[in-house]
Amino acid sequence: MGKSLFQKVWDAHTVGTxxxxxxxxxxxxxxxxxxxxxxxxxxxxxxxxxxxxxxxxFATVDHIVPTINQDAPQDPLAAEMMQALRKNADDFGVTYFxxxxxxxxIVHVVGPEQGITQPGTxxxxxxxxxxxxxxxxxxxxxxxTTQVRDVLAxxxxxxxxxxxxxxxxxxxxAPGVYAKDVILHIIRKLGAKGGIGYAYEYAGDIFDRMSxxxxxxxxxxxxxxxxxxxxxxxxxxxxxYLNGRPYVDMxxxxxxxxxxxxxxxxxxxxxxxxxxxxxxDIEPTVTWGISPDHGIFISENIPDPAKANTAxxxxxxxxxxxxxxxxxxTPIKGVKINVAFIGSCTNGRISDFREVAKYIQGHHVASGVxxxxxxxxxxxxxxxxxxxxxxxFRAAGFEWRGAGCSMCLAMNPDKLVGDQLCASSSNRxxxxxQGSSTGRTILMSPVMVAAAAINGSIADAxxxxxxxxxxxxx
Amino acid sequence: xxxxPVPSVxxxxxxxxxxxxxxxxxxxxxxxxxxxxxxxxEFAFYDVRFDEHGVKTKHPLxxxxxxxxxxxxxxxxxxxxxxxxxxxxxxxxYGFNGVIAESFAEIFYGNSTTLAMPCVMASPExxxxxxxxxxxDPETEITIDVKALRVRTSGGLDIAVTMPDSAREALLSGRWxxxxxxxxxxxxxxxxxAELQYV
Numbered sequence: 108m109g110k111s112l113f114q115k116v117w118d119a120h121t122v123g124t125x126x127x128x129x130x131x132x133x134x135x136x137x138x139x140x141x142x143x144x145x146x147x148x149x150x151x152x153x154x155x156x157x158x159x160x161x162x163x164x165f166a167t168v169d170h171i172v173p174t175i176n177q178d179a180p181q182d183p184l185a186a187e188m189m190q191a192l193r194k195n196a197d198d199f200g201v202t203y204f205x206x207x208x209x210x211x212x213i214v215h216v217v218g219p220e221q222g223i224t225q226p227g228t229x230x231x232x233x234x235x236x237x238x239x240x241x242x243x244x245x246x247x248x249x250x251x252t253t254q255v256r257d258v259l260a261x262x263x264x265x266x267x268x269x270x271x272x273x274x275x276x277x278x279x280x281a282p283g284v285y286a287k288d289v290i291l292h293i294i295r296k297l298g299a300k301g302g303i304g305y306a307y308e309y310a311g312d313i314f315d316r317m318s319x320x321x322x323x324x325x326x327x328x329x330x331x332x333x334x335x336x337x338x339x340x341x342x343x344x345x346x347x348y349l350n351g352r353p354y355v356d357m358x359x360x361x362x363x364x365x366x367x368x369x370x371x372x373x374x375x376x377x378x379x380x381x382x383x384x385x386x387x388d389i390e391p392t393v394t395w396g397i398s399p400d401h402g403i404f405i406s407e408n409i410p411d412p413a414k415a416n417t418a419x420x421x422x423x424x425x426x427x428x429x430x431x432x433x434x435x436x437t438p439i440k441g442v443k444i445n446v447a448f449i450g451s452c453t454n455g456r457i458s459d460f461r462e463v464a465k466y467i468q469g470h471h472v473a474s475g476v477x478x479x480x481x482x483x484x485x486x487x488x489x490x491x492x493x494x495x496x497x498x499x500f501r502a503a504g505f506e507w508r509g510a511g512c513s514m515c516l517a518m519n520p521d522k523l524v525g526d527q528l529c530a531s532s533s534n535r536x537x538x539x540x541q542g543s544s545t546g547r548t549i550l551m552s553p554v555m556v557a558a559a560a561i562n563g564s565i566a567d568a569x570x571x572x573x574x575x576x577x578x579x580x581x
Numbered sequence: 582x583x584x585x586p587v588p589s590v591x592x593x594x595x596x597x598x599x600x601x602x603x604x605x606x607x608x609x610x611x612x613x614x615x616x617x618x619x620x621x622x623e624f625a626f627y628d629v630r631f632d633e634h635g636v637k638t639k640h641p642l643x644x645x646x647x648x649x650x651x652x653x654x655x656x657x658x659x660x661x662x663x664x665x666x667x668x669x670x671x672x673x674x675y676g677f678n679g680v681i682a683e684s685f686a687e688i689f690y691g692n693s694t695t696l697a698m699p700c701v702m703a704s705p706e707x708x709x710x711x712x713x714x715x716x717x718d719p720e721t722e723i724t725i726d727v728k729a730l731r732v733r734t735s736g737g738l739d740i741a742v743t744m745p746d747s748a749r750e751a752l753l754s755g756r757w758x759x760x761x762x763x764x765x766x767x768x769x770x771x772x773x774x775a776e777l778q779y780v
Contacts, residue, residue: 119777122769125762127750133773135780143665145616154760159770163780171614184614191616228779235664235688249664251692252618257763263770265759267747299601300658303687333661335687356779366778398601419656419705423600516663518610525633537603537662542611544628 109373112227112340113271113306116246116370120229122263129265135228136245137164137258138214139201141171141188142518143233147255148195156260161200163262165223168192168205169213170518174481174508178206185519199259212484212510215239215452219323220486222352226341227370231258236452236534238329241338242322243345244370246306248336269335270304270379273372275311278386283569285462286321287454287532287552289313291392293325294332295402297382302334305379308372309339313386319348320458327453328534331399340371393565394536394550395439396427401536403439405555405567411435430538431547432526439565442549445527447478447560448541449505449553451515454532455483457490459553464499466554466572472504473563479521480505481513505560517542530559586755587697590679591724592651595641596712597626602655603662604689608671610663621667622674646719654711655682659700660689669693679725681732681742683708694748697757699727701742707732714738727752 110118122131139147144166151158158164171185180186196203204210204217211217215236218224226244230237233255240247250264257264274293294301307329314322322339329337346364349355356363390404403409412428412435415421428435433442449455449463460482472478480500482488488510491497497507514521515533522542523529529541529548536548549565558568568574612624630640637643642650653672659682660668669692672680680693680700693700703711714721714736722735725742727749733739751757774780 120773122773123766125756125759126754127747127756127759129747129759131763131766131769133770133777133780135777142613146618146666149617156764160774160780170610182614188614188616225779233664233666235662237664249688251664251666251669251688251695253666253692253695253758257760260760261763261767261770262774263763263766265763267745299661300684300686303658303684330662333658333686398603419600426599516605516610518614535603535605535662537605539609539628540605544609544631544633 108377109375111271111308111372111376111378112244112338112370113246113269113308116227116229117268119227125265129267131263132229132266133263134231134258135163136223136230138218138230138232138237139164139166139255140214140234141168141192143252144195144255145188145191146252147259148199150253150256151259158199158201158259160262164201164259165218166192166196166201166203167211167214167217170512170516172206172511173520174511174513177509177511209485212487213452213455213512215327216455216483216487219243220352220484222349222355225349225355226345226367231264235330236327238336239323239327239452241326241329241336242319244338244341244367246336246338249330269306271308272302272305272380272382273308273310273378274382274384276313276384276386277311280313280386280389283391283554283574284389285552285554286317286324288389288392290325290328291394291402291550292389293384294328294400295392296384297332299331299398299400300333302329302332305334307332307334307337308378309337314339315342318458319344320456323456324453328399331534341367391552391555391568393439393555395431395433397430397536397538399534399536399550401427405440408436408438409433440567442565443528444476444530444559444564446523446529447476447556448514448529448531448533449556450479450481450483450513451533452483453534454553455481455487457487459532460491460496461494463553463557464496467503467557467561468499470503470561472560476560476563478505478560479508479514481508482510484510514541516540530556530565532556584755584758585697587699587752587757588728589724589726590652590699591722592678593649593719593721594652594654594711594715594723595647595650596654596715597641598656600656601658601661604660604665604668605662607660607668608665613665613667618667618670618674621671622676625671625675651676651678652723652725653677653680654708654715655680656708657683659685661686664688666692669696669698673698681708681711681725694751694757697752699725699744699752701725701732701744703732703740703742707740710738710740
């Protein structure tokens, strides 16, 4: 029997077994940012340890960066965190894509665009959305800060091997249905804890046809489905995306590409579970509650606790509806919004902004709605500028900001106030996630966010923008 | 590294209701604007313990009957979401020494074990039984027996719980922080690095 990509990468990186039975796994690439690394460097100093392979750790600053006047945080705590990362990178000899580099951005946008993210590698970062890098056929996952220390000091981690669930989505997506809808649908079907103990392999027509950026959107939210990592097998698109990027060794690119492709799952690979989903069944999906698996199609009504199957489910729906201030059994379409946010490591890449820009010309953000557009990196921002996208967004009433995590997680000035409701292209609708303990989040694709911003309430983008041709997934 | 084995933890308990309690709930992101983990204890569950005016809510952690609790009892998928170690760090610094839940998110689980905070899984029925026992008598003493994989209460409950073998072994042998073992394999690490073409 053949091997899955997960198994091949795991085997290739196994250093040994430690006393408690876990595998000591070599971590080829380590990404760090300002929030979860300072304590790890502090632990290194306490233990008088060095960074074992400084050339395999890459740093950037993203969570606390303001999106207006990026390099001048008014918050002294944020400034201290930036200074700490600068000092740690200098003291330990780690590459740092800082604000002056022109390459700063959300760590999960920077890694791929620099070509640091490569197939057949292991990637760890003190951030749960590290799963994003699985789009390239890497085994990539989030770790805690003590583990950041372990990688810095030894370039290895003590880990339990995961099972592999193959999720096949075949058929055709309807116009206006995006990668974001596919992953929100998968999470809805399998649950927020469905992936615990698993790596997700995304396979089938839909992922084969997706661009690298769409694959990143899908893999990014593996963790919202409970899976610590998710991946797509590398193919010609993966190779073409990486060709010529700064950190790709171009000395014998054909051999490198062949090595990358050799990591793809074998045709007769063993999987611990297989789930099949029909692409044609997926509609534009939005969340209604406080967990990413609280998803419904835009055409559906908000769930009714009276129709719950179990007491636990009933209590869960009631808690979510009370927090969201939504009425059971009513359409999600038409729910008024206050804020719209397009950006984040899920949907802050060039293709996201291009796609939205295609539809918003001639429209304007509804009065009373604040709409933020935040590129995922400085490079994405420059690309957008070269293509004239900021002007299109501004003309339609959106605010065009500097690169960073922005309103995804409330560690910078971009936050909800009071019980504002935000249509958001980010990844988490947890209570308080966007910075107000009563703030409300509805997750959706960037085009659906734009439709909500223009309509002033949750809307079906296919109606607002009169979509009839298939979208980006060719 | 010679660390203290953790064969069991004992203390009073508090039940925190709700499924899918995420790490943003355990420690809101704004409290992560720091370069050490010091002082995180006071912000554990902050946004559900206090309303937007800073007034205490009816959260169980504000209930004086549970003020001495050092064992947290919860539902399914506890600790999901962000990988932030700040979450188990804040629970440890708040005074928790162990967690009993129906299930845990993986990253939170690993982070907690590395901080010598045992996390064990119990059936939904047993979680209800523990909750009822604790709420009927908050002075109920609970023991998480890592060695025997049992949770016992001073009121006579004695239930089977589970945890991964590796976490149990790490706690029992005092190897819950694996850094020394990882460092000891330095030669094997160098050999692996030499073998991997991209490193």
